[in-house]
Amino acid sequence: RRNRKVFAACQRCRxxxxxxxxxxxxxxxxQKAGEPCLDPHREKRFLEGDYVVSLEQKVRSLEAIIANRCPDIDLAAIASVRQQVDSSNSVPPTTSPWAPSGHVQSDTELLTHVIALVSLNGSSEPKYLGPSSGFSFAKLLASPGLRLDQRIRDGDKPDAGARASAEYHAVPLPPFHEAAILAEAxxxxxxxxxxxxxxxxxxSSLREVYNDKGQSQAESSYAVGSDVANVYFQVFMVLAVGASTVSKTLSMAKDAGNYYVSAMQYSDGALYNVSLLTTQNHLLLAMHALFNPRSDTNIWFMNYLLMASCIDLGLHRDVGPRQDNLPKEAILxxxxxxxxxxxxxxxxxxxGTALGRSLGIRNEACDVPNWSPxxxxxxxxxxxxxxxxxxxxxxxxxIPWxxxxxxxxxxxxxxxxxxxxxxxxxxxxxxSFFAHLEVSYYPAVMLLYRPSPRFPKLSMDTAHICSDSSIKVIEIFDSLQRLGKMQYSVLSVHSTLLSGLTMLYSAQICCKNDASEExxxxPNDIKICSSILSTMAELGWAHAKRSLSVFNTIGRVTVR
Structure with missing residues (x-):
């Protein structure tokens, strides 16, 4: 009788x-030689068999702790749920291991709990998106053949011209009148x-930079003091963000990139200290990531640095009552x-809301007065x-909530x-400020009433509220775009897509019992939202092109 054939010999026997x-x-x-038995086929790494056994023992001990402290969690269902999620793009109805025993969740309830690892555009690494981002809500609308988490297709990638314009280089300061216009922007x-x-x-610092004739900019970019580095960094970053906000042509977009590269020449003296001034510089980098469609700065990483700096500097704590007769510098x-x-x-x-991430700091930890001129x-x-x-x-x-x-x-x-x-x-x-404030109100209303882990389904009343709010956002964006007052940013692209998806989902609820004017x-509202996303894609926002493809596909299905 032939012995059982072994297809995966250990490393030593091989x-x-x-x-x-x-x-x-x-x-x-x-065992006979007293040597470790290594598996050469496990993720291309050599793992000792004893190490795997120790991991299994740890898992069993953790399961015992969970069973003792959290009797409501059904550990036996976890493995089956994981297999079902991995085997399909959509999540089938099943008993959730995170719900109390006896509660069976529907498709909608499970989808509103989705936390996804997706690629937001063709050039970025995958990012985690939680429920408040709207990704789980968008999956409620997706047809079976539409994958919302797939990477951008070759045809949806940014144009070659946009890629070529990313080859930026350091430039000197522009003429003062141009710098003043960009700073005002x-x-x-x-x-x-x-x-x-x-x-x-x-x-005042901008004028001093242009009035300083004692040292050329080329000389001051080397071994400069931290004060000079901060001044030049802030000047160039303000120009970069200002050029990004008024960027309607390829040349202006390239200027924004060049100013950013020029600012980064001073990064050693401007970014690597813990101070109020450094936190302002980090905020400038975050603004560049928000308003520049070709920025490669990770906005979430910048957000992490900013919240850490606030805590290190104690900015979230009230310094106490203001003393009388303080000098102007201290008051400022x-x-x-x-x-x-x-x-x-x-x-x-x-x-955090757009990406579905956790809060950087809780409200209970902040007692600094909310004041600004x-x-x-x-x-x-x-x-x-x-x-x-x-x-x-x-x-x-x-849960429980x-x-x-x-x-x-x-x-x-x-x-x-x-x-x-x-x-x-x-x-x-x-x-235009009032329009922007109004467009901040309606997404908050949608966040309150759209499907969420706590309220996975819309009622007829909440569907009308979401529908009215989403249409309002689209109308305001359309007016701002036609009048040349639209503020393009990562958040505006997200808000446009989410408003469009909310409108489509609310329409599916309302059309069952109501044939109203809405x-x-x-069809006309879908066309307007599609036009807004199309304009954003033409201006270089790579994920707007992917958003446009998703919205158009779901829009056609909804109308049919």
């Missing part, structure tokens, strides 16, 4: 060319949202500490606090309405 019995965790030859587009720079102080420093913290806070909430930023900070409450109540994976969430949601909706009424009373600011105008 080298010695002797028969291996394949016993686990150690073959007979290795920065403060018009960024400062009202993230007021982390003091405009008079920056403009205290003001900038607050403005920098609330800029980091709002960025953390905006990016820019009234728009105060209202945006207050909205970020409300959104934080939504994430903690509706988009948490662990807090009790009486229906009353809490109604109360939060009233808070949003009061916030919107307060913004309409603003007496200062440009007219349903009759749906």
């Amino acid at each position: 080298y010695r060319k002797i028969r291996c019995d394949g016993s686990f965790p150690s073959c007979a030859n290795c 920065f403060f018009d587009e960024v400062q009202w949202q993230y007021p982390f720079l003091h405009k008079p102080s920056f403009l 420093k205290e003001e900038m500490r607050r403005r920098v913290f609330w800029s980091c806070y709002c960025l953390d909430r905006n990016v 820019i009234s728009c930023s105060i209202h945006l900070s207050r909205l970020a606090i409300i959104i934080t409450d939504m994430k903690l109540h509706l988009y948490r994976i662990s 807090p009790s009486d969430l229906h009353s809490w949601r109604d109360s939060t909706y009233r808070d949003l309405i009061e916030w919107k009424a307060a913004t309409s009373l603003l007496s200062s600011g440009k007219a 349903m009759r105008r749906l």
Whole structure:
């Protein structure tokens, strides 16, 4: 009788060319020789069999701890759920191991818990997206043949011209009149949202840079002091972000890239200290990642650095009552500490919600007053606090949730309405600011009412609320785009796609019992949303092109 053929001999038997019995965790030859038995086929690494056994023992001990402390978790169902998720792009209905025993979750409930690792565009590494990002919500709309998590196709990749324009180089400062225009563009587009720079102080530094004739810029780019490095870094980064916000042509986009490269010449003296000034420089890098479609800066990594800096510097804590007769420098420093913290806070909430990430810092840990001379930023900070409450109540994976969430949601909706009424009373600011504040309100309403881990299904009433809010966002973006006031950023692309998907999903709910005007105008609203995404894709936003493809596909299915 022939012996059983062993296809995976251990490493020692392969080298010695002797028969291996394949016993686990150690073959007979290795046991006899007292040598470790290594598996050469496990992920191209040599693993000792004893190591695998130790891992299995640890798993059993952890399962015993879970069974003792969390009796509601069904450990026996975990393996089967994992196999079902891995074998299909969609998640079939099954008993969730994370739910209390006896609760069977539907397709919708499971999909609203999805946390995905997806590629946002063709040139980036995969990123984790949680429930508040809308990815799990988008999967509710996806047809069986449409994979939302697949990488961008060759035909959807950015144009060769966009890739060629990424070859940037350091350039000298532009003429003063051009620098002044770009700086004004920065403060018009960024400062009202993230007021982390003091405009008079920056403009004074800008004039000093242009008035300094004692040393050429080429000489000052080497071995410069930290103060000079910070000044030049901030000047070039403001020019880069300002050029990004007004970028409508390839040449202007290239100028933005060149200014960014010029700023990074001063990075050694501007980015590697823990100070308020360094935190401002990190915020400038984050703004470049937000507003420049060709930026390769990881916005989430910058967000992590900013929150860590805030905690290290104690910016989240109140320094106490202001003393009388403080010098102007001390008063300005205290003001900038607050403005920098609330800029980091709002960025953390905006990016964290868009990517479905956890909060960088809890509200309970912050007691610094919400104050800024820019009234728009105060209202945006207050909205970020409300959104934080939504994430903690509706988009948490662990259960049980807090009790009486229906009353809490109604109360939060009233808070949003009061916030919107307060913004309409603003007496200062440009007219476009009010449109941007309004377009911040409606996504918050959608975040409150769209399918979430806590409320996986829409009712008819909440479907109408989501439909009205999503259509409002699309209408405002369309008006801003036609009037040349649209603010293009990573977040605006995300908001456009999510508003379009919310509109489509709400239409599927409303059309079952209602043939209202909203349903009759749906094809036109789809066309408008598609046009907005198309314009964003033409301006170089790579993931807008992929978003356009997904939206058009789901839109055609919804209309049919």
